[in-house]
Amino acid sequence: MPAGNDRAVGIDDLSVYVPRLFLPLAGEFSTNRGIDPGKLIKGIGIERMAVPDAHEDAATMAAMSLLDLMRRARLRPEGIGKIYVGTESALDEAKAMGTYVIGMLEKIYGKGSFQECSTVEFKAACIGTTFALESLSYWVALEEEGKVGIVIASDVARYPLRSSGEYTQGAGSVALLVKKNPRLLALEQIYGSFTRDENDFFRPVGCTTAIVNGKHSNQCYLDAMQGAFDSFAAKAVRKGAITPDAGECITDFIDHLLFHIPYPRMVEYASAAIFRHDWRQSRNCSEIEQELGREPNAREYEDLGKYQAAEADYARRFAKSKHFLQAFVAKVRNTATFSRQIGNIYTGSIYLGLASLLETEKIHAGERLCFGAYGSGCSALVFSAIVQQQAGSVPLRGLVKRLQERRQISLQDYEKLHEGKMEKSVVMPCKEFALARIDHQGYRHYEYVE
């Protein structure tokens, strides 16, 4: 197990930026949209949607999370070798978002201070940041001058007004410090992957909002997650990282499971699917059978419709079973706490899940975290990391308090911001990066407002 040594590479620290504005989903929004608030709060799992102000975009949010990370970890620009940005909220078809981010950071650290740092943008819907992390970790492992790497996720999740995706929107950025001998998590470098061409969610060039086939996207997520989990399990066993005895299963060796969080209920669906799949052939299977009876077998049904109905009924009962709920509460539930207050932040949402776990629960040295990243289109990557001895020494981020201190906005202001029709910021920028103007060529000018 890579713990506390120079060969270990992983996440040393992370920082989260969330806009100061939010719209509660129960109230003006649910009434105006004619949706029962119970559906939004319980059925979808989101209470508040984070909304970027008029001076914010994916680049300012990325710069804010990076600035906070640099201050927390006392990083100097010269010590950073690469900044990889995962985003699907690109501001330019050619120019890398990281160059805007570096431009902003140089307003604090001095012109030219990031000159030797390279930056590239990763696009693969919500999984872009995870592919960036995987690539960067290999670079860090080979780096010989003591430089560190940064991965930033930054997105504004935007669907058409009044669409069924609207109430899953959110915005935010997460910056990860990736280095040798990390204090928080050492990557085991075991990646299980799954890729398939799908039309579940995409945003053709020129569109400002995503096109989504909602129910289909849920199914793509589940299929891809299961495929990537199987790929991960086989590799982990081949590599000798996980060695199950008879009756044991892979999730017995996982202490916390973190999934991509488009909305918190999706994490429940994913957990139920993965535990159910993994528990087959294990000793958990007989306990589940005692509680729920045998699961439906397609070969025993002549009528496909009847089999599908029996399967749906079994899946519903499984998700409410004592056995599953115990595992869910112990290993998954707390990862979605912040997403309830923020919504989908696309490619950063799985790392928002990590922040949520760190701020709401104590993790212990030697524990294994397993990440299930998903990106529409579609790909999934399942990988693992081991909690390091020094994890407890990394200061918390006070995110619960920061989320409570945000400003509630009206439905009217939210709609104006959504449509890009708000001329002035709702809250004037203060101690933050702000988009000052976009010039006649389309170049974006940013400033740091004291």
Ligand code: HMG
């Ligand atoms: P929908 O039609 O709004 O919701 O679609 P629904 O009718 O399926 O209901 C959802 C749940 O609410 C159900 O629970 C209902 O019963 C329950 P379940 O039966 O499954 O347990 N419900 C209620 N509960 C309490 N009180 C009530 C009530 N009424 C109903 N009164 C959907 C939901 C997610 C499809 C939609 O919001 C959508 O299209 N969202 C955008 C796409 C999305 O998030 N997809 C997720 C998978 S794809 C992904 O994760 C990638 C992504 O992040 C992008 C990327 O990769 O870049 C999106």
